[in-house]
Amino acid sequence: MNTQKSTVVDVTARSTEKPLLSVRNLKVWYELKRFGFLHAGYVKAVDNVSFDLPRGEAIAVVGESGCGKSSLMKAILGLVHPHDGEILFEGKNIWEGGREAMRAYRMQVGYVQQDPYGALPPFMTIKRILEEPLILAGVKDKKKRLERIIRSLEEVKVSPPEDFLNKYPHMLSGGQQQRVVIARALIRDPKMLIADEPVSMLDASVRVEILKLLDEVQKERNLSVIYITHDLSTVRYFSERIFVMYAGKLIEKASTHEILHNPKHPYTLALLNAISDPLAENATKLRDIPPGEPPSLVSPPPGCRFHPRCEKAIKGLCEVKEPRHVQVGERHTVACWLYDEERE
Ligand code: SF4
Numbered sequence: 001m002n003t004q005k006s007t008v009v010d011v012t013a014r015s016t017e018k019p020l021l022s023v024r025n026l027k028v029w030y031e032l033k034r035f036g037f038l039h040a041g042y043v044k045a046v047d048n049v050s051f052d053l054p055r056g057e058a059i060a061v062v063g064e065s066g067c068g069k070s071s072l073m074k075a076i077l078g079l080v081h082p083h084d085g086e087i088l089f090e091g092k093n094i095w096e097g098g099r100e101a102m103r104a105y106r107m108q109v110g111y112v113q114q115d116p117y118g119a120l121p122p123f124m125t126i127k128r129i130l131e132e133p134l135i136l137a138g139v140k141d142k143k144k145r146l147e148r149i150i151r152s153l154e155e156v157k158v159s160p161p162e163d164f165l166n167k168y169p170h171m172l173s174g175g176q177q178q179r180v181v182i183a184r185a186l187i188r189d190p191k192m193l194i195a196d197e198p199v200s201m202l203d204a205s206v207r208v209e210i211l212k213l214l215d216e217v218q219k220e221r222n223l224s225v226i227y228i229t230h231d232l233s234t235v236r237y238f239s240e241r242i243f244v245m246y247a248g249k250l251i252e253k254a255s256t257h258e259i260l261h262n263p264k265h266p267y268t269l270a271l272l273n274a275i276s277d278p279l280a281e282n283a284t285k286l287r288d289i290p291p292g293e294p295p296s297l298v299s300p301p302p303g304c305r306f307h308p309r310c311e312k313a314i315k316g317l318c319e320v321k322e323p324r325h326v327q328v329g330e331r332h333t334v335a336c337w338l339y340d341e342e343r344e
Helices: 069-076 098-107 126-136 142-155 174-186 204-221 232-237 256-261 266-274
Strands: 021-034 038-053 058-062 084-089 109-112 192-196 224-229 241-246 249-255 325-329 332-335
Touching: 021 069, 038 069, 038 084, 038 249, 058 069, 058 232, 069 192, 069 224, 098 109, 109 174, 126 142, 126 174, 142 174, 174 204, 192 204, 204 224, 204 232, 224 232, 232 256, 241 256, 241 266, 249 256, 249 266, 249 325, 256 266
Parallel strands: 058 224, 058 241, 109 192, 192 224
Antiparallel strands: 021 038, 021 084, 241 249, 249 332, 325 332
């Protein structure tokens, strides 16, 4: 068995670089109230998650719907306050420093939404949609704003850009709308981009084009990217590392190559086994596998949260004690007792 030492820091990140983003022991818990005021527990959507994201790296967070990946994204965007833990951007806690500091942080983060049509105001022209973030950023010169808008549309291959400036979102195809959403996310030259299921609402024929576009802009701009998806079949297009998330926890972290060719966690293995044709319209989605339902996040199972669905569960251990992350290869960690030599 390839078992190594337990990990405290994120050994799966590029070790030589100071991370752009550090997430430390993050908990995003939502309080439940009975009769509107009596404390009735928490929904533990993100529970003790840690990772580092260096500059210029793209990572994918993969998990079934309801696993907590959206809450993780919202916390990183500064939209929900964590119950506990830290989110450090360039070494500073994003929640320390008040409203101005949060505003300055958000200026450095681009966000690509899942539903491009819903993300674009229907009553605004493409020019106006792209101009707004520049106005908010204090770009006063109209000519400069227009130049920047044209460049942005060119970058996302909406061409010729001049033909789109006075169009409204409903006049564009789904793929063109998502390109405009990406242009808006990039127009202020952010250091980090968060892409939330950016292709899940697009036709299969357009998905690969959009993923390739994201890959291109990520490399050209040396952007740090967090790609949130439920679809493991799409991650190979541009993520350097994959984090597999289950019931509020990151259960396996490794390079994309390692996850796809040398997965360790029984859940990751099940996900990969279920992918037959990654580009097929009806490709198997994570929600269909493995058999069983993800647990409640209000009262998750003790021990390993995957144990009720795990065929390899070790009786008397997995249902009692939570596994820690152990290193099982270069830049590869997994939270599973099968790989922890201290399980005896
Ligand atoms: Fe299965 Fe146990 Fe590993 Fe959890 S810790 S994935 S239950 S073997």
